[in-house]
Amino acid sequence: xxIPAQRTPGADTPPAMALRGLVKRFDTRLAVSGVSLDVPAxxxxxxxxxxxxxxxxxxxxxxxxxxxxxxxxxLLGYDVxxxxxxxxxxxxxxxxxxxxxxxxxxxxxxxxxxxxxGMPADVxxxxxxxxxxxxxxxxxxxxxxVDYSAGMKKKIGLACALLHAPRLLVLDEPFEAVDxxxxxxxxxxxxxxxxxxxxxxxxxxxxxxxxxLCSHIAIMSDGVLRMHGTLGEVRGDRALQDVFVQVVxxxxxxxxxxxxx
Amino acid sequence: xAVSVLPFVRLKLRITRNGLRGRPARIAMxxxxxxxxxxxAVGGYLIFAxxxxxxxxxxxxxxxxxxxxxxxxxxxxxxxxxxGVDSALDPxxxxxxxxxxxxxxxxxxxAALIGLPALATLxxxxxxxxxxxxxxxxxxxxxxxxxxxxxxxLCVALxxxxxxxxxxxxxxxxxxxxxxxxxxxxxxxxxxAQLLLLGLLDRADWDTVTMIAQVVGWTPLGxxxxxxxxxxxxxxxxxxxxxxxxxxxxGVLVWWxxxxxEQAMLGASTAGGRRATTAPDTRRPVERLLxxxxxxxxxxxxxxxxxxxxxxxxxxxATLVTLGVVGVFLPLSSAFGGAPEGAGGLAVVVGAIxxxxxANQFGYEGSAYATNMATGVPGRLExxxxxxxxxxxxxxxxxxxxxxxxxxxxxxxxxxxQFGTLLATYGVGLALVLPISVWAAYPQPDTSGPFALSSGGxxxxxxxxxxAMLGASxxxxxxxxxxxxxxxxxxxxxxPLGLAYGAGAFWLGAILAGRMIDRRxxxxxxxxxx
Numbered sequence: 001x002x003i004p005a006q007r008t009p010g011a012d013t014p015p016a017m018a019l020r021g022l023v024k025r026f027d028t029r030l031a032v033s034g035v036s037l038d039v040p041a042x043x044x045x046x047x048x049x050x051x052x053x054x055x056x057x058x059x060x061x062x063x064x065x066x067x068x069x070x071x072x073x074x075l076l077g078y079d080v081x082x083x084x085x086x087x088x089x090x091x092x093x094x095x096x097x098x099x100x101x102x103x104x105x106x107x108x109x110x111x112x113x114x115x116x117x118g119m120p121a122d123v124x125x126x127x128x129x130x131x132x133x134x135x136x137x138x139x140x141x142x143x144x145x146v147d148y149s150a151g152m153k154k155k156i157g158l159a160c161a162l163l164h165a166p167r168l169l170v171l172d173e174p175f176e177a178v179d180x181x182x183x184x185x186x187x188x189x190x191x192x193x194x195x196x197x198x199x200x201x202x203x204x205x206x207x208x209x210x211x212x213l214c215s216h217i218a219i220m221s222d223g224v225l226r227m228h229g230t231l232g233e234v235r236g237d238r239a240l241q242d243v244f245v246q247v248v249x250x251x252x253x254x255x256x257x258x259x260x261x
Numbered sequence: 262x263a264v265s266v267l268p269f270v271r272l273k274l275r276i277t278r279n280g281l282r283g284r285p286a287r288i289a290m291x292x293x294x295x296x297x298x299x300x301x302a303v304g305g306y307l308i309f310a311x312x313x314x315x316x317x318x319x320x321x322x323x324x325x326x327x328x329x330x331x332x333x334x335x336x337x338x339x340x341x342x343x344x345g346v347d348s349a350l351d352p353x354x355x356x357x358x359x360x361x362x363x364x365x366x367x368x369x370x371x372a373a374l375i376g377l378p379a380l381a382t383l384x385x386x387x388x389x390x391x392x393x394x395x396x397x398x399x400x401x402x403x404x405x406x407x408x409x410x411x412x413x414x415l416c417v418a419l420x421x422x423x424x425x426x427x428x429x430x431x432x433x434x435x436x437x438x439x440x441x442x443x444x445x446x447x448x449x450x451x452x453x454a455q456l457l458l459l460g461l462l463d464r465a466d467w468d469t470v471t472m473i474a475q476v477v478g479w480t481p482l483g484x485x486x487x488x489x490x491x492x493x494x495x496x497x498x499x500x501x502x503x504x505x506x507x508x509x510x511x512g513v514l515v516w517w518x519x520x521x522x523e524q525a526m527l528g529a530s531t532a533g534g535r536r537a538t539t540a541p542d543t544r545r546p547v548e549r550l551l552x553x554x555x556x557x558x559x560x561x562x563x564x565x566x567x568x569x570x571x572x573x574x575x576x577x578x579a580t581l582v583t584l585g586v587v588g589v590f591l592p593l594s595s596a597f598g599g600a601p602e603g604a605g606g607l608a609v610v611v612g613a614i615x616x617x618x619x620a621n622q623f624g625y626e627g628s629a630y631a632t633n634m635a636t637g638v639p640g641r642l643e644x645x646x647x648x649x650x651x652x653x654x655x656x657x658x659x660x661x662x663x664x665x666x667x668x669x670x671x672x673x674x675x676x677x678x679q680f681g682t683l684l685a686t687y688g689v690g691l692a693l694v695l696p697i698s699v700w701a702a703y704p705q706p707d708t709s710g711p712f713a714l715s716s717g718g719x720x721x722x723x724x725x726x727x728x729a730m731l732g733a734s735x736x737x738x739x740x741x742x743x744x745x746x747x748x749x750x751x752x753x754x755x756x757p758l759g760l761a762y763g764a765g766a767f768w769l770g771a772i773l774a775g776r777m778i779d780r781r782x783x784x785x786x787x788x789x790x791x
Contacts, residue, residue, distance in 0.1 A: 107546035115562035140541025
């Protein structure tokens with residue numbers, strides 16, 4: 001297999017991310033049971049699910065941070081577990097609940113990522129400066145990332161994932177703890193990135209964001225992929241919220257419970 | 262009261278059990294820890310019972326108060342240094358529950374009593390009761406029993422209040438950083454100070470020692486352990502007085518502890534202070550990251566990041582500071598303490614201690630290691646860069662150790678050879694420690710307190726690295742023999758030979774550790790993610 005040369009998605013393009021029967025068991029709990037999913041190249045893909053549905057576990061297995069008990073993850077034609085260096089070179093990752101090397105300042109962290117990606121120093125300097133500027137993190141800032149606010153941490157994490165101009169971005173909860181202004185900025189950046197031919201896969205449980213951004217969505221609960229397809233296919237003529245609650249089997253308040261409240 | 266204390270005991274046992282569940286390596290380490298505790302208990306019992314078995318009341322009067330005082334000092338400082346504040350039963354976690362402070366105190370105290378250290382201490386000091394019974398019959402035995410029970414209570418109160426006070430005072434990252442370093446210096450000087458003291462004792466006559474023991478016997482540190490001897494030698498009047506001293510001090514400590522608990526509970530939700538920022542740094546990002554002279558590639562980035570971490574991450578800096586202090590003062594105190602021949606040998610121990618800073622190198626940064634995984638850093642590069650950054654700080658310290666040791670011993674011509682031996686020990690130590698750091702990595706979150714480890718396991722986690730230290734010391738024996746056989750020529754070949762020996766060992770260890778990383782990267786990440 002090889003990397004697709006053309007940027008426009010088409011029927012003959014291999015998927016940007018192809019998951020086949022991913023399984024992960026923690027102790028006795030089955031966190032992810034057999035997830036298979038194709039993310040078309042050039043799509044803006046939202047992975048939806050309630051807390052504990054297995055979104056983070058799935059994405060961690062997809063990008064090679066967590067070894068699956070069974071199954072396969074192929075990114076842009078490269079198997080993450082058999083050709084890790086090729087796959088990882090083409091992917092930018094923003095993990096959730098994972099620390100960064102936070103005793104570095106923002107610019108230092110970006111330089112670290114850039115050099116680890118094997119980029120020339122002058123390119124790193126130039127792109128890092130641009131990213132710090134656009135994301136309003138301050139190029140001359142000496143503050144260590146550990147002392148950043150939660151929103152700033154998300155932004156520097158996103159900058160690190162974007163630095164090497166990957167063809168695929170995998171973002172775990174990119175909008176969590178981000179203020180509305182920064183969220184709008186991140187949305188803009190990601191939309192432009194997809195328009196330029198990139199693919200974004202991100203997880204969220206904020207339906208409004210997903211509905212606004214995504215071309216494709218998948219809904220997970222209890223470690224199982226319940227539904228996936230284009231936004232139109234999944235939603236049909238109903239509101240996404242209703243579909244989501246119905247699919248994950250959430251209960252709808254009838255008014256009789258918690259009457260004492 | 263008993264009813265309300267029970268949940269704390271159950272919680273503690275449950276946390277210990279959950280920490281072990283499904284992790285055979287942890288269970289093995291726990292068992293080894295239990296065996297060590299057992300050995301300590303039995304050995305302590307025998308030592309403290311010895312004066313009684315020999316019916317030698319004078320040595321009892323020296324051994325019991327001084328030995329007990331050392332035990333109590335260990336209780337005060339060991340948790341801070343090695344085992345961390347037991348964050349499992351951190352008072353802050355009870356902040357939102359409507360638990361009365363009195364219940365909380367009682368519960369936490371009882372929970373602290375449940376555990377290997379308390380049990381081992383009780384058994385070991387049981388030897389004192391034995392001695393008292395042999396020397397003074399049942400009355401003295403009862404006095405000694407009261408003594409060791411109150412002594413154990415004081416031990417627990419001491420360790421709890423000290424750790425709790427530290428944890429509270431150090432909520433902000435800045436003050437935490439400073440305190441960790443300060444404490445490391447104090448702790449590191451304890452060992453040499455003790456050696457110095459022993460050296461002095463060695464020269465002093467027994468009358469002086471007896472007097473010191475008697476004085477210590479009236480301080481809270483020694484009082485609980487000396488009541489048995491007092492009763493046996495007819496000073497019954499001293500027994501209630503000393504017990505009163507102990508209980509009063511314990512009472513004050515508990516009162517102090519209860520106040521710090523309250524602060525700890527209040528402080529739980531306030532975040533640490535923000536670092537004051539100065540003038541903007543106008544240098545370009547890559548220039549800011551890299552240390553001068555390092556290449557602008559992956560190795561340069563990894564080594565620079567790691568070196569900055571050794572300085573910026575407090576626990577790591579504390580390790581370095583400790584190493585420096587121990588390294589300089591251990592040989593010095595031996596040189597001045599009356600055994601200058603031993604100084605060189607002690608210096609070798611410093612070379613063996615040095616690599617221990619890397620024993621849980623992945624645990625320090627926790628899940629941040631995901632960055633290196635996501636960017637596909639190969640294992641060998643990972644190991645080389647980390648060792649390089651560590652050596653950047655350690656090798657100068659070792660050179661200083663060699664200089665101080667041999668110059669203070671009046672043999673400046675041996676400095677180079679001594680440095681060679683240290684490098685060899687350091688290299689062998691690295692070779693042993695690097696695979697351990699991959700194989701036995703455990704999370705070391707730095708959020709709850711400056712000395713916090715995650716709950717469960719405790720001292721057992723340090724066992725593999727202690728084994729590495731021993732191994733490194735043993736592995737340099739061929740070099741020492743070579744030095745002995747070569748005689749004067751050793752002064753010239755010692756440095757290159759030691760360097761080659763150490764570098765060779767390091768190379769083998771690095772290859773092994775690098776392969777292990779390549780094979781089990783995800784498992785390593787999972788092991789250090791808290």
